Amino acid sequence: MVAASGQLGPEGSGFGNRLAFGRDALGFLLRQRECGDLVRFDDGLYMVNSPVLVEHVLKNTNGTYGITKDLLGEETDGSRASEDLARWMQARRLAGRGLNRGGLRAARDGMAAVVARYAEGWRATGRIEAIGALEELSARLIAEFCLGSEPGRVPELVARLQDARLPAAVAWPGRVSVLRRRRMRQAARDLAAEVSRLVAARDTGRDGATSVVADLLIEACADGALTFDGAVSVIVANLFAAHETTAAALAWLFLLLERHPQLRGRAVDEVDRELGGRLPTAADLPRLQVTEAVVKETLRLYPPLWYLERVLEEPDVLDGVALLPGQRVAVSPFALHRDPALYDEPAAFHPDRWIDRAAAPRVPGYTYVPFGGGPRMCLGAHFGTVAMVIATATVLSRYRLSPAPDCTPVFHTRTILQPKGLVLDVADREPAKVAR
Template identity: 30%
Template sequence: MTTSAPLPPMPPGHWLWGHQLQRQSDPLGLYLKTRQQFGDVVRFRMGYVQVEQLTHPNHVKHVLADASARYTKGTVFDKTRPLVGNGLLTAEGDFWKRLRRLAQPAFHKERLASLATMMTDTISERLQTWAPAVDGGGPVPLFQEMMKLTLTVVVRSLFSSDVKEHTHTLGEAFTTALEVTNERIISPLPYQPWLYRLPTKKNRAFQRAVGTLDSIVNDIITRRRAAGTADAKDLLGMLMAVFDADTQDALDDAQLRDEVMTLLLAGHETTATSLAWTFHLLEQHPEVEATVHAEVDRELGGRVPTVEDLPKLRYLGCVFEEAMRLYPPIWAIPRVPQEDDVVDGFRIPKGDIVILVPYVTHRHPDFWPEPERFDPTRFLPENSKDRPRWAYLPFGGGQRQCIGNNFAMMEAQLILAMVAQRFTLRGVPGVPVEPEPHVTLRPRGPMPMVVTRRGGVSQELSRMA
C-alpha cells in the first residue's frame, strides 16, 4: 500500500491533549462540525492516539465491506472479553467466520417468528406495572423501563421457561456487569487485563456478577444436554441445534456461553435506547404520533399484534427507522487498519483508529435533505429506493452486520405497537432530554414521561394494562 498520499486535514487542537478534551465534552458536536468544515475524512489527535473520522457512505462501505480484511475491530472490543469471552462480538478471522456460519441459521426471520408470542406476553406483563403511573402516581422513567423490558425479553427469548426463578437474578447481575463494561469501554486507558483483576469495588462487583451469570447459564446448558432438550424453541435451543452440514461442527458449551453473553450485551441496551428516543420523538411530533395511533387501531383493531401484522404496520416501522437515523444506538464504530490504506486520496496509517460515525453519516446533507428534521416518510419504499445502502447503518454493515437485527426490529415494533394501542406519552415540563454519547447513544437521565390512557378502540386494552 502506497504511503505517498497526504494525511487527512486536522482541525486545531490543544498542544498536549490534541482533541481529547473536545471529544470528552461534546463528541457529537466535534464529529459533526468537523465534517462540515473539513470534509468526509478528518484526522484527530486524542492525546497520544491518532484517529481518522470517515463519514461518506463510500468510505463506510470501503472499511466494512470492500477492504474489511484490512481492518480489525481493535482493542476497544477486548474490553468486553471479561464478560462475553470470544464470541461473535470479539472474535476475528477464521474463528469468527466459523461462529457466524454456525449461528446465522438461528436468526433467520422464520425461526425468530416463533418467539413473537413470548415477546407480546412479556410486553403485556411490563405494561401492567405502569398502572400506578397511569392513575396519577407520577411519571414513568421511560429509559429505565425500556431497559428492564428489553432485558427481560432477551432473557426469556434465550432461555424460555428455564429461567422463571432466575429472571430477576440474571437481570440484576447482567445490569451490574454491563455498567462496569461500559465504563471500561469509554475509559481512555488502553486495554490492560491486569487492571481488571485489581481488588477495586467495581472489579469485585463485576466478578460477582459474571460468576452469577456463568453459574446460571452453564447450569441451564448442562441440564439441557443431559435431558436431551437441546432443541427447545428458544434462542439457546436454536443455537444448540445448529451445526455445519459439511463439517458437522456445532457450538460447544464454552462457545454457547459466550454467545449467550454476547446476545445479552448486544440485544437489549441498543433496542432500549432506540425505543426511548422513538417515544421522545413521537411526543415532539404529535402529527406523527396521531398517524401511528391511526395505523395500529386500523390494522390491529384492539387485539394484541402478531408477527404477521408487522408488515402491515408500515408507517410504524418507518418511525422506528427514522428514530435510529437521528439517534443511532451505536453512534460510532471503531476499526484499526493492519496496513496503510488510502481513502478518498488520503493516507490512513497502519495502527491508527478509524472511526465511522453513523450519527454524522445519517445527517450527511448529500443523502438526507433537511437532515435534522424528523420525517418517517423517508423510509417509505418509494422515497428510499435511490438512497445509497451505506448512508444508513444502525446495525453496522458488511459481514459483521449485527446478527440480531431481525430480532431487534421485531421486538421494537411489537413494543411500539402495544404501547401505542394503550397509551399516550408526554415529557415532563422543565426536564430536558439530551443525548449522552456513552457506548450507546443513551438519553441523559431516566427520561421521565407522563402516561395517559388512550380512548376509542384501545380503551379496553388500556384498562387491561
C-alpha cells in the same frame, strides 16, 4: 508512528480535536464531516464520512481491519489470524440463523405478551425512569428469545452487568478503578454461569419446544462445529448488546412521538385499524408501515451505536491516503445519518421518508448503518427492529407515554446514545376511534 497527510479535523490539530470531542462529541462529529470524506483526527485516528469509505472499512473488518476491545472494554485479539475469532464468527453465524426472519416468526405473539405485562406494571406506578424500565423490558425480550420462556436470572444479571460496566462520571484513580473492573468481571462471570446452566438444561430437557437461539448452538456443539463455551459466549454477547441498544432506541422513540403529535396520531390510528385491540405478532409487521417507519427514523436520528472504531491490521489506502497497521479508523452513524448530501432535511424527524421509498432519490448503500455493517454487524439488527415495532404497537394500543413535566433529557454518550434523565408518565390512552 507518523501518519500520512490528510485533511485535519475542524480544530486543526490533534490536541484541539481531542479537546473539542471531549466537550461536545456529537457536535464535533457533525463539524468534522464538513472537512471531507476522510478526516485526520490526529496521527493515530482517522474518521470516514462517505458511504463508500464506510462500506470499505466495515466490510473488511476481520481482514484489513480488526476490533481490539470487546463489549466490556476488555482488550481482545481481533486479528484475522486469531483462532478464537474464527470460532467466534462461526458461533455468530449460527446464532444469526435464530435471530433472522424465520426465527422471529416462530416467536409468534410471545414478545407482545411480555411488553403488555411490563407496560401494565408501568401504568400501575404511573411514572417510569425510561432507560432503566426499558432495559428491564429489553433484557427480558432478548433473554426469552435466546433461551426460552424461562430465562432464570438472566434479565437480572444482564442489568447487574450493565450497572457494573457504566464508567464513572469522574474517573477514579488507582485502587477504586481496579475494584470497579473486578466487580464488572464478576458480573460477567455470573451471567455466563447462568446462561451456561440454562443452555445445558435445554440440551437435556427439550420436548419439542419452539426452537430458540440456544437450540441452534446446541446442535452445532453436537456436530462438533462449536464448543459449549463458545455457544455460551455468543449468547452472552447478544443478550448484552441487544438489550442496551433496543432500550435506548425505544426511549428516543417515545420522546419523539410526544414531540410530534400528528405522527403519534397516525401511528395510533394504524395500530387500532390493523390490530383491532389484539396484541401484535411478527406477521402483522407488513401492515404496520407507519409504526415501522417511526422505528427506522428514530434509529436514523439517534443510532444507539453512534461511534464505531476499527484498527488497521495491515496497510490500506483510503481516499488516496496511505494508512499503516496500528492506526485507527472511526465511523459515526450519527454523523453519516445527518449528512444533507444523503438525506433531505437530515435533522428533521420525517418517518415518511421510509414509506414511499420508490419515490425517494436513490442513495448509495451504507448510508443507513444503525447496527453497523459487514461481518461484525450487530446480529440482533433484525430482532431489534422487530422488537421495537411490536413494543411500540403494543404500548400505543393501550397507553400513552409522555415526558414528565419536570424532566429535561439530554444527550448521553458515555456508552451508547441515550436520552439521559428521561422520565415518562404512563397513562391510559384515549379511546380508539371507531371507523364509520
